[in-house]
């Protein structure tokens with residue numbers, strides 16, 4: 001699987017089979033992801049990986065909490081600005097429509113939406129998950145580093161034939177997560193990530209993207225070929241030499257009604273069905289400083305609380 005295929009075939013998968021994810025695959029992915037960039041090479045991510053009994057215990061505790069109607073933990077960071085301005089508000093609405101529409105849930109059916117969202121705390125059935133923390137005193141650049149790291153993890157998972165779903169939802173159950181993981185003081189839980197093999201029977205939408213000229217301004221250089229102006233296409237070589245005028249224009253449309261937000265097409269997958277062969281020795285086992293920061297809680301491990 002090449003990088004374009006990994007990027008285009010990654011999506012937030014919200015239905016997994018119970019097929020176990022081998023621990024050596026997770027170790028391989030996280031060893032390679034340790035090579036993600038970060039400002040001054042701080043590597044500000046702290047990752048816990050759960051499978052087997054510890055993950056089952058976490059899901060059980062979260063399920064009990066949900067059933068008891070426990071309120072969410074107070075937030076340690078705001079997931080979104082309180083008043084989302086345009087075009088973000090419209091993009092968020094369009095996402096909700098896509099996500100819940102695919103499940104046949106009407107916009108006004110709040111309870112059904114809540115039920116679907118509650119699947120977050122079962123990791124959508126995934127047999128593996130990771131939880132990513134960051135030190136409380138880190139700033140926006142380090143949070144961005146963590147985002148790059150997580151995307152690297154998700155792309156490497158694709159190369160292993162696996163899928164994932166990043167989940168900020170766990171941040172409002174952070175105390176339950178902490179009961180199981182006992183992270184050191186001074187860390188904030190940014191998000192969880194469900195990991196596993198996709199359950200193809202779960203209905204889903206392919207979430208769309210804003211047109212390229214809404215988010216990218218080519219000031220000078222090559223114009224994108226027409227097939228790149230829409231999301232969902234694998235780009236070919238970009239012709240060089242052409243100059244183009246600035247392409248940014250005021251946002252004036254309503255995203256939900258905008259046909260340019262049409263869902264991206266599923267990308268072509270080569271004959272290996274998306275499961276690339278791992279080439280042993282291709283990636284070193286990770287920079288010397290990184291492995292200590294990844295805790296693997298396997299079936300063999302005891303619960304920490």
Ligand SMILES: Cc1cc2nc3c(=O)[nH]c(=O)nc-3n(C[C@H](O)[C@H](O)[C@H](O)COP(=O)(O)O)c2cc1C
Nearest residue numbers: 010011012014095120165166167168169170191207
């Ligand atoms: C940092 C982050 C947190 C997310 N949190 C959740 C979550 O809690 N639950 C969920 O179902 N999806 C979550 N998502 C998935 C997004 O909804 C999804 O990435 C977005 O709608 C684009 O869709 P796609 O990833 O399928 O292309 C999260 C994504 C990111 C990057």
